[in-house]
Amino acid sequence: MAPSSNVDVLIIGAGPAGVMAGNALASAGVNVRIVDKRPAKVMAGQADGIQPRTIEVFQSYGLARRLIERGNQMHSLAFYNPRKDGKGVERTSRVPDVTAPSARYRFEVTLHQGEIEAIFLDSMREHGLEVERPIVPESIEISEDVEELASKDSYPVKVVLRHLADATLETAPNGVHTNDIDPAIESSSSSLETVHAKYVLGADGAHSFVRGSLGIELEGEHTDHVWGVVDCVPVTDFPDIRNRTAIHSDFGSCMIIPREGDKVRLYVQIAEELQVDEHGRKDRSAVTPEKVMEMAKRSMQPFNLEFPDKPEWWTCYVIGQRVAKNFSVKERVFIAGDACHTHSPKAGQGMNASMNDSHNLAWKLAHVLRGWASPELLKTYELERRKYARDLIDFDKKLADLFSGKAVTTENATGVSHKEFQGLLQSMGGFTSGIGIQYAPSLITDPTAQSLAPGLVIGQRFLPQVIIRVADTRPYEIQDLLVSDTKWKVVFFVGDPKEEKQQAVINAVGEHLLCSKSFARRFTPKGAAQDAVFTLLTVSSTSKDDADYTDIHPGLRTHWSKAFTDDLAIDGRAGGTAYTTYGINPSSGAVVCCRPDGYVSFVCSLQDVTSGRLEEYFGCFMVGASA
């Protein structure tokens, strides 16, 4: 009989969405397993662009440094268009690649997918989690039993896993990438296992088995845009070969994405109509890497472009733009990443969207599994991420159409103007950087008192700012205090405690927090550490020369390291603009709740705290002793 076991969370797929979820859950101490059908991690090629918001997310898990150190940084975006004299292309402009002014990292990072996944695999290993491979799911069933589904102690999802003996990935002779397992190999292996899970995450890619088994439909369709991609080390006199560069030439479009070391990724639009095969798929076998390189070469004239070596990796794909109708079934099985949405890679969104799906879901699973929050919380995953995926597809359609369109020239007046193309990219900077993403009002996102901190948009990520730790005048990026540790951060902008009147307000808040009915006590499990669920931070408006951490009431200050002030750092390089940037009154202050994933979810006044507003807010979804 096949072995059988229980697990709290089973993750199927160890691509970007899977490893982000695996790492987040493992580092939170959740009982989790992660399986993947590939016998080893990806070594080259595949998706590789990390957006500014995703770098912030990496940083919140302590993983940004390795990404930034090993990856290539893209700071500038260059545009090339046909010269008036018809002799090839010339630079039209060079502009910042990231235009979102509040981005903490004003660049994108490119690094091959294997290296990015390795960052997570190494971190997971430190938390005792390894990817089990090669393993494929055979079946997945969710219990129909209402009681079982409602119980927090049940394991209502049954998954049968097949352990493959020595499966290898099928590699198409033309280099077209595929994750399909050779069916012959698949059936020849004999080891089966049954897993009973509380929750399952299907992070198993565009051809998701989990999505298919549960009958979740995709909306949208394939387009006619066919692209060829090569990873290479070119020899060239093209001056922008190390910048992200969009070339519109009379010989087609080309996108340059510089990579780590001297590597470059080239995207070229394949102009020809391709044959359709018996499965209704475009036959990409006519496309060769030589053809792709030749097209890139022609689009870059009059500059030279040579390829002394064979390309390290290459592929050819038809753009699909589709979103799953549902991201969850009964809030027991979820899908994330390419299983939910597919789109073109040129906007560099794929891996980012995937990882942020998991980042959104992981803390919610941890909360419900620990009994901290009601299972209702899990409904916000689809609400928040499906809306984002649809917006992404809309943006991608516009971009793909513009990019595939020929440039405006004297011969082709109806083509895409440089102005139009650059305009779209620049206007969508908040979206493409991931910085502007705003989650809709819900159980956890309450924009009622937005006016108390208009600069901290409720539903958006907490805006970076440098603040000063009072006790030792050390500057801190506030985002580095709002880490992804599954805890809520409640930031008390307390004004100036050196003002007698304000000191009284602060003391009243402190006294309130010491009461057993306060949110921090009520929603923290009995016997757990005082700060197990909530981290309380204070940010005063006192000058650093006068501020004393001992001025903050003990109810608000659990440790000397939790008291900050908004002033210029000693080195004068940053700081002193938090109250202004957030739009918070430096006399009366405000209280801002930040979700465990770094998004602003609620704002109220200091007076609201003593009248129980925080208990009311958290009471909507947190489970308390006296709830």
Add this chain to the structure above:
Amino acid sequence: MAPSSNVDVLIIGAGPAGVMAGNALASAGVNVRIVDKRPAKVMAGQADGIQPRTIEVFQSYGLARRLIERGNQMHSLAFYNPRKDGKGVERTSRVPDVTAPSARYRFEVTLHQGEIEAIFLDSMREHGLEVERPIVPESIEISEDVEELASKDSYPVKVVLRHLADATLETAPNGVHTNDIDPAIESSSSSLETVHAKYVLGADGAHSFVRGSLGIELEGEHTDHVWGVVDCVPVTDFPDIRNRTAIHSDFGSCMIIPREGDKVRLYVQIAEELQVDEHGRKDRSAVTPEKVMEMAKRSMQPFNLEFPDKPEWWTCYVIGQRVAKNFSVKERVFIAGDACHTHSPKAGQGMNASMNDSHNLAWKLAHVLRGWASPELLKTYELERRKYARDLIDFDKKLADLFSGKAVTTENATGVSHKEFQGLLQSMGGFTSGIGIQYAPSLITDPTAQSLAPGLVIGQRFLPQVIIRVADTRPYEIQDLLVSDTKWKVVFFVGDPKEEKQQAVINAVGEHLLCSKSFARRFTPKGAAQDAVFTLLTVSSTSKDDADYTDIHPGLRTHWSKAFTDDLAIDGRAGGTAYTTYGINPSSGAVVCCRPDGYVSFVCSLQDVTSGRLEEYFGCFMVGASA
């Protein structure tokens, strides 16, 4: 018969000076051994302050990150003096701890010595070097043979080492720290080894065996100042317990040095006259940790200070202020660190002076061992570091006297005024931070053309500035290009190559560099990589929007990553002030030579390059094919 072997460099002692040298030489690929008498690395206590310049040096070896992450940062310096009402002390002021405006890191780091040494031990291990312990030197002899001493292939230093079987450090019952090996244990072990070395570095501490064996005398003397030190985790309402704080009270002086975590180091002046023992040493056995803590407590009144736990470490010492008469014998044996100089720990200079001794010496040894430079180069070690050590003792005397003096009060008008004390600390900011250290003119330090770059003081470390890499607009701290890799960095400030006239000047320099007689070719060994000895960098004054790395002549641009420009970074946070700060004319430019240890050593014009000025400069000490 005892085993015998050869080694290029033998380092005796694995304290701060020893591990800095070991790591520098091992990472340079030099054949090196390092031995230490302690059976294991230091676990607590001892020296622990790292100055801004030393952090820059750590960074140049790629080691600053771990130091900064694990250590405590001191940004502010607070002063407490007696209240007018006689009821204890109050804060007089809180000022920046680091006042050197050009410091890249505007703070000091405190971390216990064992953790600091571990940074180097781990790095050394990556380069294949482990400390051999417990081992003590038995004898050291330098050959008298003139020919042997002059030969670059000889091993003229003979050291007999004793491998200790199971030695343990002698621990005095009163907690006084000692490195002395119990003589009984020492003689009972039987394993001897003979090492023949090209060079020996004695980094074996204040009681240096190497210094003693070679008869190098110490100049200076012990003082009457006796200090007690405790490492503890206090419970207190003293608001500046996390800042470096100097307290002058009517009950004595106390210095607070915050440490990693919640730990604090307290220095207290022991007021009583101590007995002198039979060896002429002050008898410190009357001092107990309880006494030290009681004195700290009294000096901090009216604030509370409690010690719930026993101190983690404590000691008591008499300040000695001495400098060795020589730092080298025949440029075959060198001493570094406490073996050369001892002084009070309050200025936090000890470990910094020690590490910077080795940092100064290591690249010189590597150059001479590789046959790149004449052995004359090694004479600059004593010249540069002994001058610094003497300046340090002078500063330390002033500081110790001021700090030991009582505060000015109504009863004690002749005491030390707050103004006087703060004044000394602030005015010496360049010195205490290590930033202002300037090496005297010598074979390698030629200030003739200082006026071409008055902001880059010849003999001082290369001033930090953010510059922009042309090819990808990525900002770089120039210090991160001037790494401690034993290579010379020649920085060509080329002006604007988009100006036709300047382009011609640049091209002439590029052509010159391609000639076989150019310094870069002449002083790079045949068969070695083109950039084995010299790294060539260019910094233009072109705007980043227009700059093309392809504008730089191939003789000056060995790779796209070596061309930079002086402009504001894309994120607007830094950059664009290099030419101004360095005082270099943005039209005509200048050439700046930076030593492998990061110190500016020579400046000339671009025109000087074509007339052979660089060949002349390097020809003074480098050994070339045609020299």
